[in-house]
Amino acid sequence: MQSIFGIHEQALKVRTMRAELLANNLANADTPNFKARDLDWRAMLSQSKDELQMVPSGKPDLVRTNPRHIAASADFTTSDFLKYRMPTQPALDGNTVETHIEKAQFMENAMQQQATLDFIDGKIKGIRGALIGK
């Protein structure tokens, strides 16, 4: 179903998820052997965009041996887009969290989330205006 919010609904989901991951990296800044992770949100969003525009995706789908079978395909899971961060200065305890990088990424994500919220808010206000007839 086409959402009235378009890509922004997915974008908000992706950015909330990414905020959690980055918060987790920052919380584990002193955990031995912890590997920092991040979400490949560009790939995730372009995937959602393709879905919205009904572009056939590269998703693994079921083989249909009978014309009356219903088409079905496996959903991409978050873990397909979950990547490990390459550290610029690896630490002796095996931890790959670089606080300054994580903080910068978190801030970037917060701004993007703010923008997404603004887009959704604008959409809601527009529709409400149309309904009220002002």
Added chain:
Amino acid sequence: MSMFHVLDISATGMHVQTVRLNTIASNMANVDSISSNAKDTYRAKEPVFQTIMDEETGRPTGGVKIKEIVENQAPLKMEYNPNHPMANKDGYIFRPNVNVVEEMANMLDASRTYETNIQVMNTSKQLLLRTLQLGK
């Protein structure tokens, strides 16, 4: 997936740093706890952190916890001081293996990480409030 999970994660981060600050305070307070044998002497304590893994998804999104608190096994400082009331029969007293400079550096690191978690919490709080305000 809860909307407020990010706050829980930062809370665990703040909690472990508080425990770390507590052990540092304990180490600093006991820096002159003299004893007459090696067994009873205070040893510097240090927490070991561990990531909480999400049971359902296997994703490391659960924050951080204290795995254990270990004692520093570095040799104790033996000092020849036969006039000390705690001296053993050979005239030695034992001082804890607390390294004050190391503890101070640790304290700075702990307080910085604590601050980072507060900042994450604050930013998330603002975004969540904006989300709740959508369409108002």
